[in-house]
Amino acid sequence: MKSLNAIISEIRIKEDQVSRETSHLIDEAYQMTLYLKELLNTTREYILKEGFKTPAEEIEFFRDIKPQILGQLIYYNKIFRIETVCPVKDGKMYQKFFASQLGQLKQEFKEHICGSHFYRYYRSGRSDRDEEYFMRGKINYRDGLNSYVFEIDNQFSTYYDSKVARIMANELIYTYLLTKINPEEHSGSLLNTPESTKDIFWTDSKNALIELIYALYASGVISHGKIGIRKITLVFQILFRVPLGDVHHSFHRMKDRAGTRTSFLDHLKLSLEQYMDKEL
Template structure:
């Protein structure tokens, strides 16, 4: 059984765009995305359990790159729904304090349970030497002193570490979301625009296209003479276009090894601009 990541991400983006265009409340949008992603994950799980994987490489790719993207967004949207349906007010100091406290809690949990782990460093370093241990079914090493969550997952559809990647992705999306909810006047260094004020501004190309553009601007020192880091630069674009970018580090490394042109979007931009210029001749 072969599941293509680009197709999965395209389906998710399509549903996000469809719901966003309906201008519904954030809580309602998050709820509908939760249902959509849960149904998608259940459908894929049924196929995996029925047909399995063609080879080891396909299995590793699924649990390292594909499932975490779906589960990560599912966790994210479910948390957004819970956050929005328990928010005490719609504006004012209490509203701001609510999101600021949530952000502090998120940062604390991130430091305690994610970034200090050996696996986090393995994942961030884009290593592959332990992929066979981390991303194959039935390979869990309990001598590593794993957290009790390992006993709560379905081991027929999880290697435990795919869940950990999903939580990394969800936390990064939540971090961006929290920043968009905090008052920009009191947080000028972390947010550009209020999330509700620019709903009509959206990125309508692929996620990889935006990441390619961000890295090009970063590599060319075109913004603030290159003094802005890639993470902050990505955050600016995420806030501006209301588009979560998941893990841009891994997306960039996949671009470096993809077949054909490694700068497909930039090539397309050049061609589009030249065609537009030719119209005026």
């Protein structure tokens, strides 16, 4: 069975490929939905055939690996559904539509996720009940579980792995919806940006910022490389209050630059070295 890092890397590579080959988010979401559904199916076939060597391996799979695939699948399917029914871009109807979607997401989060004992367990990083939550055949019906527990595949689910997947998907969808609404309006809820940061703004080109964002993404230095380029981009857009548009296509145009393809990063390196020399 592939490791968590291998699965994340595989999904990231596919996202990058699809973003290059598609011109609209609808197409990207559709292609990623098909890919992740197939990845989940092939993973299921492997697990049913090979099984697990140790309880620890089973726990890791249902706690970390399967939710990574399923969470992304839920996210892209939701994006596809939203994008295919949303109003024409810009205008009051557009803003109201996405504000309504955000309100629904927050309500679902309050009702089905944040108040549960499992959510507190998962968010606290505990592991003392992992055998109960992430091993097959351990479901405790006395906990008053949702009715869909009776519909799950007992050979490929522990019930709680889907809970983790929905927590992950919820965070991704929340970030996506914020990018559709005025980022400045919601910056406080995401970054708790104080008033004192209003004078912080980006003074170089948008391509320079995109180059920096992709360098941080490619190196995996933010959140151990476990968040996507869209979320990192949103953070920078909110921090510097600058819309970056389609960063994927901007990045791939950079790859065809004449001469150095990392002009901004080269400039940063030179500037830092010169600054160090001044400090000597």
